[in-house]
Each structure stands twice: as C-alpha cells, then as structure tokens.
Amino acid sequence: MAYLVIFVAGIGFFALSFVALGVLPGLRLEKEMNSARAVISAYSDAERRGQQTYVSLGCALCHTQQVRFLPTDIRRWGPPTQAWETQYDFPQLWGTRRIGPDLARESGVRSADWQLTHLHNPQSVVPGSAMPPFPWLFKGSPARPTAAANDLLAYLNTLGRARQSAGGVAMSKKVDTEMDPAMMAEIESLCAAPFVNPSQANSDIPTFSTVTNATSGSVAPPSTGQKLAARGAELFAQNCAGCHGSAGDGEGRAAEGLLPRPANLRASRYSAQGLASILWNGVAGSSMPAWRDLPAADLASLVTHVQTLHTQPVDAGVLASTATLARGATVYAANCVNCHGVNGDGHGPAAMALLPRPADLTHKQPDASLVQRVLNEGVPGTSMPPWPGVSGADRQAVAAFVRSLYIMPAGATK
Ligand code: HEC
Ligand code: HEC
Ligand code: HEC
CATH class of the missing domain: 1.10.760.10 (Cytochrome c-like domain)
Structure with a gap:
C-alpha cells in the first residue's frame, strides 16, 4: 500500500510540476504573443545573417536586449520589453549581463555612419568606451564596410522595430508583480507618457537659465562663468572631441567615416539657445547624437565651451551696405x-x-x-x-x- 501511495504521489507531483512549470507558462506566453497589436515582420536574409554575426562576435555577452521592469530602464529606453517583441529570435538574446547599454530599442537611435564608425573603433566616437573594436569587419576604413558589417547594421536596425510598428503600446492592462506599490505607480506613469526616442527631434527644449546668465557675461559672477567653461572643456574632450576634434575644428579621429562630416565649430557663431536645442535633440539625419542624458548643468557648460571656440571678430564683414x-x-x-x-x-x-x-x-x-x-x-x-x-x-x-x-x-x- 505504502509503495502504491508513493508511486501515485510521485507521478502526481511530476504531472503537477509539468503543468505548473511547463504548460501554464506556455499558455500564458502564447496568449501574450497573440495579444500583440502589431504585424511583426520576420527577419530578412541579411538581418538573419547579421543576427548570427552578433551572436558569434559575442555582442550578447555585453549587451542585453531587454528593457527591464524598472523605472531606471523605462526612463532611458521606454516601456518594458514584452515577449511578442522578440518572437522571431532564436536564440533569444534578452541576456542578463550589461557591460554596454541595452540594445532592445537601438533601431533609429544612431545614424548608419555612426554605427559603422563605432563598430570599426568605438573609442573614436565614444572616447572612454570599453567596447572592443571590430576592424576585421571593414576593408581598412569605416567608410568601407564588408558585407558582414552591413548585415550586422541591418540587424541592429531591427531592434525595437516590433515595438515601433505597434505604435509604442505601453503594457498589458494587469501586471501581477509583488512590486512595491510606489515603484509600480511610478512605472505606470512612465509608461503612460509617450516615449520619445532621443534621436527624434523634439521641441521640448529646456530653458537654460544658467546658460543665459553665463553667456551674457555681466549677469553671472565671473567665477561661475570660469567654472562652467572649465567643466565644459573637460566634457568636450570626453564626449565631443572624437568627432569634432579637440580644437573643435571638425577633424576628430572619427571624422573620416562620417557623412555629413562633423561641423567645424570654430567657423560659426552660435546663440546659446541654438546650441541648447542642438545638444538636446542632436542633428537628425547625421551622426550627431542627442545629449539629453547629460545633466542640465553639464549641457550649460558645453554650450559655454562651444561658444568660446569661435574666435573670429564679430564685425568682420557684417557691416555690409x-x-x-x-x-x-x-x-x-x-x-x-x-x-x-x-x-x-x-x-x-x-x-x-x-x-x-x-x-x-x-x-x-x-x-x-x-x-x-x-x-x-x-x-x-x-x-x-x-x-x-x-x-x-x-x-x-x-x-x-x-x-x-x-x-x-x-x-x-x-
Ligand atoms: C566588452 C563588452 C562589449 C562587447 C563585446 C560589445 N560591446 Fe557594444 N558597447 C559596449 C559598451 C561599454 C558600450 C557603451 C560605450 C559606447 O557607446 O561605445 C557599447 C555600446 C554599443 C552601442 C551603442 C549603443 C548606443 O546607442 O549608445 C552599440 C550599437 C553596440 N555597442 C553594439 C555592439 C555590437 C554590434 C557588438 C558586437 C559586434 C558589441 N557592441 C560588442 C560594450 C561591448
Ligand atoms: C535644398 C535645400 C537647400 C537650399 C535650396 C539651400 N540650402 Fe543651405 N542648407 C541646406 C541644408 C539641409 C543645410 C544644413 C547642412 C548641415 O546640416 O550641415 C544647409 C546649410 C547651409 C549653411 C550652413 C553651412 C554650414 O556648414 O554651417 C549655409 C551658410 C547655407 N546653407 C546657405 C545657403 C544659401 C546662401 C543658399 C542659397 C544660395 C542655400 N543655402 C540654399 C539646404 C539648402
Ligand atoms: C559621432 C560624432 C559626433 C559626436 C560625438 C558629436 N558630434 Fe556634434 N556633430 C556631428 C556631426 C556629423 C555634425 C554635423 C551635422 C550636420 O552637418 O548637419 C555635428 C554638428 C554639431 C553642431 C551643429 C553645428 C552646426 O553648425 O549646425 C554642434 C553645435 C555640435 N555638433 C556640438 C557637439 C558637442 C558639444 C558634442 C559633444 C557633447 C558633439 N557635437 C558630439 C558629429 C558628432
């Protein structure tokens, strides 16, 4: 009798765990897949090859493709990743380890020339980057990518496509987490606001009162101005010199592979407001990124620094008849x-x-x-x-x- 009980209980618990751990989650996943409101296109041949290159070069060891259910992630990349977004991914590449940023929504964030120059040598566009260079994907220069590099680029451009075609749907109605209610409320409010990819120009330009003070000279105490300028020079060397050159003349290391070429910042006079808008939005259609992740005070010091690069006397030629x-x-x-x-x-x-x-x-x-x-x-x-x-x-x-x-x-x- 005891053996029979143990036998039945053994089979019973096996069946139970099979249902609880295999069948039920499978059904739930299937339901979620079907709830996708987007028509998601499968990978083209080039994109599929690019995905294989991505896997074989170990990109997934440093990059996740999953916006996690956390306010910090959502603020930076938009609504959390859902299963249907990656239904064509075999192997799935959500990943667990982040050394570089998440790439789940990379499509459209960077221009093609930025991506290629970055793959050829990340440090030329992001000076302190820990990402290794992949020069063998190129025939000597970032302007001459191999077919493998183009495929990889095609693949990078698929990341986030599903979400875009769904019109940025937020999240399913009810999410059963045991999360802290305050954090849950924060996530819900973040998801309710439409997410704007930093590459898409946006008119919500912060007004830099600090900028106006610092650049109109007399208003700000001189020490504040000097501090801004010193910080600006430091930030410029870290973030901008790779493309614009350390002197701002547009001849940085990355310039060779970029079209349009980085602007010569010494050759024009810029208003603080104009610069603030350029830094906030980037220049869509070029490799010039948006810098809205930087704190407003840093943006203000960059504005000040860029303005000091222009040295031409003002009256040269302006006083035309x-x-x-x-x-x-x-x-x-x-x-x-x-x-x-x-x-x-x-x-x-x-x-x-x-x-x-x-x-x-x-x-x-x-x-x-x-x-x-x-x-x-x-x-x-x-x-x-x-x-x-x-x-x-x-x-x-x-x-x-x-x-x-x-x-x-x-x-x-x-
Ligand atoms: C050793 C870890 C490491 C590996 C391997 C790696 N990356 Fe990166 N990646 C980084 C880091 C760190 C950054 C952030 C700094 C930067 O932008 O260069 C980054 C940034 C990026 C970005 C820019 C994201 C953005 O919009 O700011 C892309 C795209 C990218 N990597 C793609 C790749 C691809 C494709 C591969 C494989 C060919 C790869 N990475 C391999 C560490 C890595
Ligand atoms: C087909 C549209 C078009 C026409 C027509 C046009 N421009 Fe432009 N112009 C542009 C664009 C686009 C840019 C921005 C280029 C960039 O972002 O580097 C530009 C930039 C400029 C710049 C700044 C260049 C720099 O590198 O800072 C000047 C100066 C300029 N244009 C003058 C003119 C003058 C003068 C004319 C007429 C003779 C003219 N443009 C006609 C589209 C045009
Ligand atoms: C990946 C390369 C790259 C990086 C990094 C970069 N830029 Fe640019 N930037 C460009 C390119 C390319 C253009 C020219 C776009 C065009 O011609 O329309 C540009 C344009 C600009 C312009 C507009 C110039 C004009 O005349 O319209 C400003 C201002 C500027 N960058 C400032 C900066 C600052 C400040 C930083 C650092 C925080 C920076 N850039 C980082 C590539 C870069």
Whole structure:
C-alpha cells in the first residue's frame, strides 16, 4: 500500500510540476504573443545573417536586449520589453549581463555612419568606451564596410522595430508583480507618457537659465562663468572631441567615416539657445547624437565651451551696405528661401522633407569664408547643394545677407 501511495504521489507531483512549470507558462506566453497589436515582420536574409554575426562576435555577452521592469530602464529606453517583441529570435538574446547599454530599442537611435564608425573603433566616437573594436569587419576604413558589417547594421536596425510598428503600446492592462506599490505607480506613469526616442527631434527644449546668465557675461559672477567653461572643456574632450576634434575644428579621429562630416565649430557663431536645442535633440539625419542624458548643468557648460571656440571678430564683414544686403536678399529669395525660410530659421516649405534640416541661420552665424566654401562645395551628405550659378558680387551679397539673418541675443557682448 505504502509503495502504491508513493508511486501515485510521485507521478502526481511530476504531472503537477509539468503543468505548473511547463504548460501554464506556455499558455500564458502564447496568449501574450497573440495579444500583440502589431504585424511583426520576420527577419530578412541579411538581418538573419547579421543576427548570427552578433551572436558569434559575442555582442550578447555585453549587451542585453531587454528593457527591464524598472523605472531606471523605462526612463532611458521606454516601456518594458514584452515577449511578442522578440518572437522571431532564436536564440533569444534578452541576456542578463550589461557591460554596454541595452540594445532592445537601438533601431533609429544612431545614424548608419555612426554605427559603422563605432563598430570599426568605438573609442573614436565614444572616447572612454570599453567596447572592443571590430576592424576585421571593414576593408581598412569605416567608410568601407564588408558585407558582414552591413548585415550586422541591418540587424541592429531591427531592434525595437516590433515595438515601433505597434505604435509604442505601453503594457498589458494587469501586471501581477509583488512590486512595491510606489515603484509600480511610478512605472505606470512612465509608461503612460509617450516615449520619445532621443534621436527624434523634439521641441521640448529646456530653458537654460544658467546658460543665459553665463553667456551674457555681466549677469553671472565671473567665477561661475570660469567654472562652467572649465567643466565644459573637460566634457568636450570626453564626449565631443572624437568627432569634432579637440580644437573643435571638425577633424576628430572619427571624422573620416562620417557623412555629413562633423561641423567645424570654430567657423560659426552660435546663440546659446541654438546650441541648447542642438545638444538636446542632436542633428537628425547625421551622426550627431542627442545629449539629453547629460545633466542640465553639464549641457550649460558645453554650450559655454562651444561658444568660446569661435574666435573670429564679430564685425568682420557684417557691416555690409544696405545696397549689398538688398542685392543679397534678392539672391536669397530666388535660391535659398525654399529651404532656409523667409527669415532664415530653416523652416522653408521644402524643409520638412529634408534630413539633416536646413541650417537655422537665426541662431548660427557662419563666418564669411564658411559661406563662400558652402556655396562652392555644398555640404556633402546633406541636401545643401553647391551654387556654381551664384557668382561674383551676387555671392558676396548673399553671404552678407545670410550673416545678417542672425538674431543677436539680448545682452550678448560677443
Ligand atoms: C566588452 C563588452 C562589449 C562587447 C563585446 C560589445 N560591446 Fe557594444 N558597447 C559596449 C559598451 C561599454 C558600450 C557603451 C560605450 C559606447 O557607446 O561605445 C557599447 C555600446 C554599443 C552601442 C551603442 C549603443 C548606443 O546607442 O549608445 C552599440 C550599437 C553596440 N555597442 C553594439 C555592439 C555590437 C554590434 C557588438 C558586437 C559586434 C558589441 N557592441 C560588442 C560594450 C561591448
Ligand atoms: C559621432 C560624432 C559626433 C559626436 C560625438 C558629436 N558630434 Fe556634434 N556633430 C556631428 C556631426 C556629423 C555634425 C554635423 C551635422 C550636420 O552637418 O548637419 C555635428 C554638428 C554639431 C553642431 C551643429 C553645428 C552646426 O553648425 O549646425 C554642434 C553645435 C555640435 N555638433 C556640438 C557637439 C558637442 C558639444 C558634442 C559633444 C557633447 C558633439 N557635437 C558630439 C558629429 C558628432
Ligand atoms: C535644398 C535645400 C537647400 C537650399 C535650396 C539651400 N540650402 Fe543651405 N542648407 C541646406 C541644408 C539641409 C543645410 C544644413 C547642412 C548641415 O546640416 O550641415 C544647409 C546649410 C547651409 C549653411 C550652413 C553651412 C554650414 O556648414 O554651417 C549655409 C551658410 C547655407 N546653407 C546657405 C545657403 C544659401 C546662401 C543658399 C542659397 C544660395 C542655400 N543655402 C540654399 C539646404 C539648402
């Protein structure tokens, strides 16, 4: 009798654990898969090959693909990862170990030239990076990727695609966790707000009161200004010099593989507000990242530092005669207004279709020599064309006019 009881109990508990640990979670998972509101496309051949490369190079040893159910993760990458997002992943790559950032939503965050330059040598774009270089994926330079590098890039561009096509659905109605109610409430409120990928331009630009104080000179005590500038130089060396060069002339180590090339920050005068907006949003359509993860005080010091890079005296060539400016305005109206807009803010009728967007000349005053160069060569990698047809006096005039569009911030001395 005792043997029979033990036998039945043994079978019974085996069956029970089979149901509890295998069948029930399987059913729940299937239900969650079916609840996906998106049509998720399966991998193409290139993407599949890229995924294999990702696995074989050990990328998954340092990168997770799972936004965890924690406020810190959600704040940085959006709503938590759900099973349906990765239903085509065999092997699944959610991972457990993070040395680098999570990549579950990497698609669209970086431009292709950024990704390739970064794979070729991470430290050229992110100076302190602990990620190893993968030079054998390239034929000598980041501008010449092998097929394997292109496949890997195609794969990186699939990460987060499912979530995007579902229109950023937050999370299923009821989540049964035994989490601290306060944290749960925080997560719910984070998920309720639409998540904006940092690469997507966003108009919610912080107003840097510290910036205005520091740059208008007289308002801030000089020590504050100096401290800002020193911190700014340090941050610039850490974050920006890889692309823009340590002097800010656009000749950093990474510049070779980037198109458009990093801007020469010495050749234009920038308003604090214009810089704040560029740093907050990045430059969509180029490798220039958004820097909104940095604390506002750091952004303010970067703004101050970038402004000190421009050394050209202000009055060189700005004081053009009214006749010249009128002539320039005519040339501008005929050729430039569609993209740069009537008042030069970059919102011309054709602008919305273009990435990078046309320069906002009300917040950026290029040196006369830069305007001449741009008229000769255009800006390769953008829709800004060269203007061989605008020549001689017309060229001087339109350059002077373009420079006159800059709006001098109130209180600025430089
Ligand atoms: C030794 C660990 C390590 C390995 C292996 C590794 N990475 Fe990284 N990765 C990092 C670190 C650290 C960062 C953050 C610093 C940086 O951006 O370079 C990073 C950043 C990244 C980023 C930038 C994410 C972003 O948007 O900021 C991408 C994309 C990336 N890695 C892809 C890969 C791919 C693809 C592979 C495999 C070919 C790989 N990583 C292998 C450590 C690693
Ligand atoms: C991965 C390379 C890269 C890094 C890192 C980078 N930039 Fe850029 N940046 C670019 C590129 C490329 C452009 C040019 C975009 C264009 O032509 O539209 C640019 C444009 C800019 C502009 C706008 C210039 C203009 O005239 O419109 C500013 C300002 C700027 N960067 C500042 C910075 C600062 C400050 C940092 C560091 C916090 C930084 N960048 C880091 C690549 C980079
Ligand atoms: C097809 C649209 C288009 C037209 C037309 C156009 N631009 Fe541009 N322009 C752009 C874009 C896009 C950029 C931004 C390039 C970038 O981000 O580096 C730009 C940038 C510039 C810059 C700043 C370049 C730099 O490197 O800082 C100047 C100056 C400029 N344009 C002047 C002109 C003038 C003058 C005309 C007319 C003769 C003109 N543009 C016509 C699209 C256009």
